């Protein structure tokens with residue numbers, strides 16, 4: 001197990017709904033995408049807080065040190081002790097309705113809010129895999145969205161029979177062969193028009 005704040009970034013997964021580079025360890029990314037997809041069905045749009053110099057998802061040691069220097073303890077954890085350094089925490093952009101939904105539902109997806117006075121800091125403390133019904137059945141469509149300059153802006157999605165999309169992974173090694181690939185701006189726009197939850 002790599003040390004806190006020193007994870008191998010190639011093992012991290014893009015956070016669903018996050019800006020490029022906002023990454024999480026894989027299990028957390030999976031549970032986050034599942035929670036986010038279910039929230040979308042309830043009309044609640046979950047996204048990581050945009051980074052403002054301090055990373056909202058995985059945070060390496062240098063960035064935690066920056067946060068610590070800027071905010072001090074306890075607003076920022078001691079470098080090497082934040083669960084952002086393990087890729088298991090997400091600072092979520094909140095509105096009152098998002099906070100309400102999270103307080104009622106996040107635990108089902110393995111997330112708790114265990115830092116006092118930080119209702120935005122979701123920490124994955126349980127491993128709960130999405131039920132098979134969320135990734136099988138219905139009209140499955142697996143899609144890879146390829147961004148500009150060969151960067152992956154999307155990933156492998158499962159689209160259920162209700163046109164709700166769930167991000168499964170951005171790890172290209174986990175893409176099955178022969179999945180449809182969307183690469184032009186027009187294709188991506190159309191995909192977003194058709195599906196909800198992304």
Ligand SMILES: [Zn+2]
Nearest residue numbers: 089090091121
């Ligand atoms: Zn946090």
